[in-house]
Amino acid sequence: xxxxxxxxxxxxxxxxxxxxxxxxxxxxxxxxxxxxxxxxxxxxxxxxxxxxxxxxxxxxxxxxxxxxxxxxxxxxxxxxxxxxxxxxxxxxxxxxxxxxxxxxxxxxxxxxxxxxxxxxxxxxxxxxxxxxxxxxxxxxxxxxxxxxxxxxxxxxxxxxxxxxxxxxxxxxxxxxxxxxxxxxxxxxxxxxxxxxxxxxxxxxxxxxxxxxxxxxxxxxxxxxxxxxxxxxxxxxxxxxxxxxxxxxxxxxxxxxxxxxxxxxxxxxxxxxxxxxxxxxxxxxxxxxxxxxxxxxxxxxxxxxxxxxxxxxxxxxxxxxxxxxxxxxxxxxx
Numbered sequence: 069x070x071x072x073x074x075x076x077x078x079x080x081x082x083x084x085x086x087x088x089x090x091x092x093x094x095x096x097x098x099x100x101x102x103x104x105x106x107x108x109x110x111x112x113x114x115x116x117x118x119x120x121x122x123x124x125x126x127x128x129x130x131x132x133x134x135x136x137x138x139x140x141x142x143x144x145x146x147x148x149x150x151x152x153x154x155x156x157x158x159x160x161x162x163x164x165x166x167x168x169x170x171x172x173x174x175x176x177x178x179x180x181x182x183x184x185x186x187x188x189x190x191x192x193x194x195x196x197x198x199x200x201x202x203x204x205x206x207x208x209x210x211x212x213x214x215x216x217x218x219x220x221x222x223x224x225x226x227x228x229x230x231x232x233x234x235x236x237x238x239x240x241x242x243x244x245x246x247x248x249x250x251x252x253x254x255x256x257x258x259x260x261x262x263x264x265x266x267x268x269x270x271x272x273x274x275x276x277x278x279x280x281x282x283x284x285x286x287x288x289x290x291x292x293x294x295x296x297x298x299x300x301x302x303x304x305x306x307x308x309x310x311x312x313x314x315x316x317x318x319x320x321x322x323x324x325x326x327x328x329x330x331x332x333x334x335x336x337x338x339x340x341x342x343x344x345x346x347x348x349x350x351x352x353x354x355x356x357x358x359x360x361x362x363x364x365x366x367x368x369x370x371x372x373x374x375x376x377x378x379x380x381x382x383x384x385x386x387x388x389x390x391x392x393x394x395x396x397x398x399x400x401x
Contacts, residue, residue: 075104125155127371128176129209129364130169130186132253134161136285136315137343138360139187142209145364146185153372155182162189164253164284170195177204183371185209185364191220191254205374209367211254212386219374221367221385225255228356228389229262230269232310232338233277235354235391237270241308241336247293247320248312249282256285256312259340263310278306285312290319297335298327307335308397314339314346314355321351321396336397352394359387 073083078101085093086101093101104110129146131139143159150157158181162169166189173195176184183205188196191211196218199206212222236244246263248256264274280296282289290311297306297320311317317339321331329335331351339346342357366385374380 069110071108072101072104072110075108076100124180124182126158126179126181127155127368128158128160128172128181128184130160130162130172130176130184130188132162132164132187132189133285134159134163136313137345138313138341138358141343141360142187142364142367145361145366146368147364148361149365149368149372155372164189164250166190173199177202180204183207183375185367185371187211189252205371207367207371207374209363213384216382216384219367219370219382219384221363221370221387223358223363223387223389225258225389226262226265228340228358229259229264229310230266231262231389231391232259232340232356233263233266234270235393235397236308236310236336236338237266237272239308239336239397241306242272242276243278243304243306243308244276245278245280245297245306245309246312247280247282247290247297247309247316248285249289250284251281253285259310259312280309282312282316285316287315287319287322290316290321291323292319294320294323294327298324298329308337309335310338310340312340314341314343314353317353317355317396318345318349321349321353325350332395332397338391338397342392346392347394349396351396354394354397355392357390357392363387 069080069083073080083101086098090098127150129143147157160172169189185207187210191208191213196206206218208218208220210222213220246260263277267274280293282293317337321337324335331337339353339355342355346353346355
């Protein structure tokens with residue numbers, strides 16, 4: 069920094085302001101300092117700045133599955149808010165592994181990130197509750213909390229499940245499958261509960277819902293569910309399926325079509341999330357849409373407020389899902 073100050077003909081304090089408070093430096097002086105930095109190959113020592121400040125200029129997002137476009141879309145929203153605030157974002161994926169999630173949380177706390185956004189495996193984790201008391205704010209993404217321990221941003225997944233099954237019932241389907249799992253994931257449980265509620269509202273027993281449990285929310289697991297579904301006797305085979313996410317729905321669709329079932333004539337399919345691939349599928353997929361980027365942006369804004377506002381109050385933000393009807397459920401029974 070001394071070399072930069074000498075080359076630019078300014079004080080050391082001016083160089084510091086250009087690095088930390090550029091808005092207080094005139095454009096002409098700032099340009100001179102930045103030119104000197106470029107000519108000298110100056111690279112800021114962020115570790116030293118972090119040591120002095122006690123925290124970094126980094127947010128972190130721990131997602132369930134980086135292979136799921138839903139979470140990468142949420143991450144885009146997080147990045148939008150972070151960039152507007154002059155911060156960077158670390159992206160981590162737990163891969164639905166509790167030990168891996170815990171290891172990331174420990175590492176991020178050690179790195180003194182400014183805050184952590186997380187789609188948790190277990191939103192009631194004691195580790196999550198302890199982080200804010202030790203100085204690391206946490207916002208839970210895509211899960212609604214029952215208490216005020218953190219801010220949370222989510223979509224009403226119970227309503228989303230209701231929308232999906234109500235749509236299938238309106239089309240006249242009576243044998244409906246719910247494809248999803250594992251049942252340790254809160255979203256899977258809520259969407260199934262919404263499906264059951266729609267059946268009760270229609271005066272049908274919840275036992276009518278045929279559950280095909282999967283080991284993960286992936287295309288491969290969807291294909292496996294399709295194999296099981298197609299193997300059922302014709303008089304017991306569901307005529308419609310609601311999947312806990314679009315990846316499962318796309319895998320189910322692929323497998324059933326490859327085995328000779330027609331969509332939607334033999335099997336109507338509803339997914340969840342409305343990722344980009346849903347509309348682009350060979351049979352465009354009906355899906356329950358979540359405002360993916362808005363989820364991420366809102367969560368990051370809440371985290372930024374908590375990290376800088378001494379009067380911050382935790383908020384529980386819940387968005388309303390929307391059913392987007394496409395070819396995979398259209399048709400005459």
